[in-house]
Amino acid sequence: xxxxxxxxxxxxxxxxxxxxxxxxxxxxxxxxxxxxxxxxxxxxxxxxxxxxxxxxxxxxxxxxxxxxxxxxxxxxxxxxxxxxxxxxxxxxxxxxxxxxxxxxxxxxxxxxxxxxxxxxxxxxxxxxxxxxxxxxxxxxxxxxxxxxxxxxxxxxxxxxxxxxxxxxxxxxxxxxxxxxxxxxxxxxxxxxxxxxxxxxxxxxxxxxxxxxxxxxxxxxxxxxxxxxxxxxxxxxxxxxxxxxxxxxxxxxxxxxxxxxxxxxxxxxxxxxxxxxxxxxxxxxxxxxxxxxxxxxxxxxxxxxxxxxxxxxxxxxxxxxxxxxxxxxxxxxxxxxxxxxxxxxxxxxxxxxxxxxxxxxxxxxxxxxxxxxxxxxxxxxxxxxxxxxxxxxxxxxxxxxxxxxxxxxxxxxxxxxxxxxxxxxxxxxxxxxxxxxxxxxxxxxxxxxxxxxxxxx
Amino acid sequence: xxxxxxxxxxxxxxxxxxxxxxxxxxxxxxxxxxxxxxxxxxxxxxxxxxxxxxxxxxxxxxxxxxxxxxxxxxxxxxxxxxxxxxxxxxxxxxxxxxxxxxxxxxxxxxxxxxxxxxxxxxxxxxxxxxxxxxxxxxxxxxxxxxxxxxxxxxxxxxxxxxxxxxxxxxxxxxxxxxxxxxxxxxxxxxxxxxxxxxxxxxxxxxxxxxxxxxxxxxxxxxxxxxxxxxxxxxxxxxxxxxxxxxxxxxxxxxxxxxxxxxxxxxxxxxxxxxxxxxxxxxxxxxxxxxxxxxxxxxxxxxxxxxxxxxxxxxxxxxxxxxxxxxxxxxxxxxxxxxxxxxxxxxxxxxxxxxxxxxxxxxxxxxxxxxxxxxxxxxxxxxxxxxxxxxxxxxxxxxxxxxxxxxxxxxxxxxxxxxxxxxxxxxxxxxxxxxxxxxxxxxxxxxxxxxxxxxxx
Numbered sequence: 001x002x003x004x005x006x007x008x009x010x011x012x013x014x015x016x017x018x019x020x021x022x023x024x025x026x027x028x029x030x031x032x033x034x035x036x037x038x039x040x041x042x043x044x045x046x047x048x049x050x051x052x053x054x055x056x057x058x059x060x061x062x063x064x065x066x067x068x069x070x071x072x073x074x075x076x077x078x079x080x081x082x083x084x085x086x087x088x089x090x091x092x093x094x095x096x097x098x099x100x101x102x103x104x105x106x107x108x109x110x111x112x113x114x115x116x117x118x119x120x121x122x123x124x125x126x127x128x129x130x131x132x133x134x135x136x137x138x139x140x141x142x143x144x145x146x147x148x149x150x151x152x153x154x155x156x157x158x159x160x161x162x163x164x165x166x167x168x169x170x171x172x173x174x175x176x177x178x179x180x181x182x183x184x185x186x187x188x189x190x191x192x193x194x195x196x197x198x199x200x201x202x203x204x205x206x207x208x209x210x211x212x213x214x215x216x217x218x219x220x221x222x223x224x225x226x227x228x229x230x231x232x233x234x235x236x237x238x239x240x241x242x243x244x245x246x247x248x249x250x251x252x253x254x255x256x257x258x259x260x261x262x263x264x265x266x267x268x269x270x271x272x273x274x275x276x277x278x279x280x281x282x283x284x285x286x287x288x289x290x291x292x293x294x295x296x297x298x299x300x301x302x303x304x305x306x307x308x309x310x311x312x313x314x315x316x317x318x319x320x321x322x323x324x325x326x327x328x329x330x331x332x333x334x335x336x337x338x339x340x341x342x343x344x345x346x347x348x349x350x351x352x353x354x355x356x357x358x359x360x361x362x363x364x365x366x367x368x369x370x371x372x373x374x375x376x377x378x379x380x381x382x383x384x385x386x387x388x389x390x391x392x393x394x395x396x397x398x399x400x401x402x403x404x405x406x407x408x409x410x411x412x413x414x415x416x417x418x419x420x421x422x423x424x425x426x427x428x429x430x431x432x433x434x435x436x437x438x439x440x441x442x443x444x445x446x447x448x449x450x451x452x453x454x455x456x
Numbered sequence: 457x458x459x460x461x462x463x464x465x466x467x468x469x470x471x472x473x474x475x476x477x478x479x480x481x482x483x484x485x486x487x488x489x490x491x492x493x494x495x496x497x498x499x500x501x502x503x504x505x506x507x508x509x510x511x512x513x514x515x516x517x518x519x520x521x522x523x524x525x526x527x528x529x530x531x532x533x534x535x536x537x538x539x540x541x542x543x544x545x546x547x548x549x550x551x552x553x554x555x556x557x558x559x560x561x562x563x564x565x566x567x568x569x570x571x572x573x574x575x576x577x578x579x580x581x582x583x584x585x586x587x588x589x590x591x592x593x594x595x596x597x598x599x600x601x602x603x604x605x606x607x608x609x610x611x612x613x614x615x616x617x618x619x620x621x622x623x624x625x626x627x628x629x630x631x632x633x634x635x636x637x638x639x640x641x642x643x644x645x646x647x648x649x650x651x652x653x654x655x656x657x658x659x660x661x662x663x664x665x666x667x668x669x670x671x672x673x674x675x676x677x678x679x680x681x682x683x684x685x686x687x688x689x690x691x692x693x694x695x696x697x698x699x700x701x702x703x704x705x706x707x708x709x710x711x712x713x714x715x716x717x718x719x720x721x722x723x724x725x726x727x728x729x730x731x732x733x734x735x736x737x738x739x740x741x742x743x744x745x746x747x748x749x750x751x752x753x754x755x756x757x758x759x760x761x762x763x764x765x766x767x768x769x770x771x772x773x774x775x776x777x778x779x780x781x782x783x784x785x786x787x788x789x790x791x792x793x794x795x796x797x798x799x800x801x802x803x804x805x806x807x808x809x810x811x812x813x814x815x816x817x818x819x820x821x822x823x824x825x826x827x828x829x830x831x832x833x834x835x836x837x838x839x840x841x842x843x844x845x846x847x848x849x850x851x852x853x854x855x856x857x858x859x860x861x862x863x864x865x866x867x868x869x870x871x872x873x874x875x876x877x878x879x880x881x882x883x884x885x886x887x888x889x890x891x892x893x894x895x896x897x898x899x900x901x902x903x904x905x906x907x908x909x910x911x912x
Binding site for chain 2: 007009011013014033041077081082091092110111112114151154173174177178180181182183224326336361376379380382383385421422423425428431432
C-alpha cells in the first residue's frame with residue numbers, strides 16, 4: 001500500500017474503527033504502582049473505591065492484566081457520531097517549514113467539547129447509567145472535560161454536577177454556558193457547598209481555585225450524595241484505557257497506508273491524551289515489536305515530568321483522595337498563571353510516570369510564548385486554531401521537523417492535536433498584546449512542594 | 457448500492473470531491489436580473505465593476521450561461537485541508553423524534569471560521585492574489601465571514617481589512633481576536649475612517665451599526681486604496697457559485713448510497729449557504745430531471761422572502777453599491793435585536809429571489825425562541841452546538857420530521873448545518889435566562905422601508 005497517495009485527511013471507515021480499548025498496563029513489565037488508602041497506606045481495594053467510582057470503572061482501574069476491553073455497543077454508536085477523528089497529513093506545514101519530515105496529526109477537536117475528553121466522558125457516563133446511578137460529579141479546569149461530561153450525561157439522562165476552578169469560571173463564561181446548554185449545573189470552586197470548600201475558603205479567602213482543590217470538592221459532593229459517583233477526566237488508568245481509541249485509530253490509519261512513525265509527540269497534563277495516543281505504539285515497544293521516540297511535552301511553568309519527583313502523593317489539594325505514585329510537584333503546587341488550563345495539574349498519570357521512569361519515553365518542557373508562537377503559526381498554515389494545550393505538542397513537532405530540515409532526515413512525526421482554542425481567545429489576546437508571562441518556578445519554589453510530600 | 461448500510465457520517469474520498477463549481481444560472485429560464493448602475497440605471501458592465509471587484513470574480517458574477525467553472529488546483533488543495541465536509545445521517549435525532557423520516561445534514565462547521573464561509577473566502581482571496589492585488593476589504597456581521605476571509609488572506613499573504621458591525625465587535629471580542637490571529641485588521645463600523653462612516657455617525661451618533669452600513673464602508677475603503685478590492689461573503693452570484701461545492705458534495709454523497717432527497721432545507725440570510733446547498737438539486741429540477749421540495753428558512757424578525765418586496769434595491773445602507781433586484785425589506789431596514797447575525801440582511805440573493813418568485817422554492821419564517829429551542833434539542837441529541845443561523849434550518853427539519861411521524865411517511869430530509877455556535881454563547885445565555893426577544897416587525901414598520909425603495 002506504500003505507493004498509494006496519502007490524502008490530506010485519513011478517515012477510517014466505521015468498520016475499521018476499533019471495537020476494543022487497549023490496556024497498555026497488560027504489556028508493562030513494571031506495572032504502575034497501586035493507589036494507596038491515605039489512612040492505612042495499603043493498596044485501595046475495589047470495595048474502598050466503590051463509594052467514589054462506578055463499579056465497572058473500578059474494575060478497569062485495577063486491572064493490570066487484561067489487554068483488550070470490548071467497547072460496549074452503545075458507546076460505539078456514540079463514537080460514530082463524532083469519530084473516527086481524522087489523521088491529518090500536514091502537507092501545508094511541511095511545505096512551509098521546508099522539511100523533508102512527514103508530519104501527521106490526530107485531530108480530536110471536531111466535537112462540541114472541543115477535545116478528546118469526550119472519548120472517556122461517554123464511557124464513564126455509560127457505566128454510571130448502567131449501574132442505575134442518578135448522577136455524577138466532576139471538576140473541570142479549562143472546561144473541556146466538564147463540557148464533554150455534560151454532553152455525555154445529557155445523552156444518557158444523568159445529572160451532571162461540575163465544579164469549575166473559579167478563575168476559569170470567571171474568565172470563561174462561555175464554557176459555562178455550553179455546559180448549561182447540555183443541562184449541567186456548574187459551581188465555581190472553591191465553594192461554600194462542601195466542607196472542604198469552606199475549609200479552603202477559610203484558610204485562603206481570596207483564592208481563585210486550583211484543579212487539586214476542585215477535585216476535593218467534587219469527590220466530597222459525590223460521596224455525600226446518594227446515587228452519585230465521582231468521575232475524572234485524566235490521570236486515572238481507566239481514562240487512559242478509554243483514550244486508547246485515539247492511538248488505535250491513529251495506528252490503524254498509518255498501517256492502512258503503510259506508514260511507520262518515528263517520533264510520537266503529545267502534550268501532557270494528567271496524561272489522558274498522551275496515554276491514549278501512544279498506547280498501541282508503546283505496546284509494540286514494550287513487546288519488542290517496534291521502536292519509537294515518544295515525547296511528552298509539558299509547560300515549563302508546571303514541569304511535573306521534567307522537574308518533579310517520582311513519589312507517592314495526593315491527587316488533590318484537600319487530601320481526601322487516594323495516594324498515587326507519580327511524577328509530582330506536590331499536591332499544594334499552584335503553577336504561575338498560564339493559559340493551558342488542562343496542563344496545570346501538579347501530578348501525572350501513574351502509568352505514564354512508570355513508563356517515563358523506566359526510560360521508555362522522553363519529556364520536554366516548553367515556554368508559554370514559544371507555545372503561542374507555534375499555535376499562531378500552525379493556525380495560519382494548517383487552518384486549525386489549536387487549544388493552548390495542543391499547541392505544546394505542535395511546538396515540539398515543529399522543532400523536530402526543523403531538525404530534520406537541518407539533517408535531511410525524512411522522519412515521520414505524529415502528534416496529537418487534542419483540541420481547538422475557540423474558548424481560549426483571552427489567552428491569544430494576551431499573546432498578541434505581549435502580556436503573556438513566561439514565569440518558570442525556581443528550584444526553591446519547587447522544594448516547598450517536595451517538602452510536603454507524604455511520607456510513604 | 458441501496459442495500460449498503462449508511463454510516464453515521466459520509467465522507468467522500470478526495471478523488472470524489474467536485475473539481476468544478478456549478479453555476480445554477482446556466483439552467484435558469486428566467487435569469488436573475490442584472491445589477492444596475494445606481495446613476496444610470498443601466499446594467500453594470502465589467503468595466504464599471506472593476507474598481508470594486510477582482511476581474512475573474514466579475515467574470516463569474518456576470519456569466520449566466522456557463523454551467524461549470526473548473527476549481528483552480530490551488531483552491532482544491534486548500535479545500536482538502538477541511539473538505540469534504542461530512543454528510544451526517546442523524547440517526548440519533550430520528551430515534552429521539554420517533555420519526556420514520558430519514559434525516560441528513562451537511563455539516564460545514566469543522567473549520568476555524570466555524571462555517572461554510574471559507575468555501576468562497578479562499579476562492580476570492582485566490583483570485584485577488586492572482587490579479588496581483590495587495591489586499592481586500594470586507595464587512596462582517598456575525599464574524600464568520602470575516603474570520604473565513606482572514607484565514608484565506610493569511611494563506612495567500614494578502615492584507616485583509618475587515619469592517620465589523622459595531623454591536624458585534626463589542627459583543628464578540630473573541631471573534632475579533634480570531635481574525636487578529638490570522639493577521640487581519642478589524643475596525644468597528646461605522647467608523648471615522650471613511651466618508652460614509654463619518655456621514656452615518658453624524659446622522660445617527662449612537663448607532664451600533666448594521667450590515668448594510670458596514671458594506672458601504674468596506675466598499676469605500678477598497679475603492680479609495682490602490683491595490684485593494686472589495687469582497688463579499690453572500691448575496692452575489694459569484695458567492696453562490698463557490699458555495700455550490702456544498703451541494704455538489706451533498707449530492708455525490710447521497711448518490712453514492714442511492715439515496716434520493718425529498719425535502720431540502722437551508723437557512724437564508726443573503727443566500728450563500730442555501731444557494732450553494734440546493735444548486736445541483738435545483739439544477740435537476742430546472743432541467744426536469746427530478747423534483748424536490750426546497751425550503752428557505754428565515755428569521756421572523758427579518759423576513760425578506762416571506763414579507764419583502766421583489767424589487768430593485770440598494771445592497772447597502774450608504775447607497776454606494778449597485779442596485780440588485782431581490783426580495784428586500786428596504787436598504788434602511790434594521791431588524792429587531794436577534795442573535796442570528798448572518799441572517800440580518802435586508803435583502804436576498806438575486807438568483808434565489810428569482811427562483812422563489814418563479815415558484816421553484818418555498819420559504820418560511822421562524823421565531824427566535826423556537827429556533828433556540830431546536831438548537832438546544834439538537835445539541836443534546838446530535839452533539840453539535842449549532843450556530844443560531846444554522847438552527848433555523850434545524851427547526852424546520854424537525855418540524856417536517858414530526859409531520860412524517862404523524863403521517864407515517866418515510867421522507868428523506870436533507871438540511872444544511874452551516875456552522876457552530878461557539879462564539880454565540882451570549883445568545884444561548886439569553887435564551888437560558890428567558891431574556892430573548894421574539895419581536896416581529898409590524899406591517900406599518902415594513903411599509904416605511906418599502907416606501908423608500910428606489911424608483912426603478
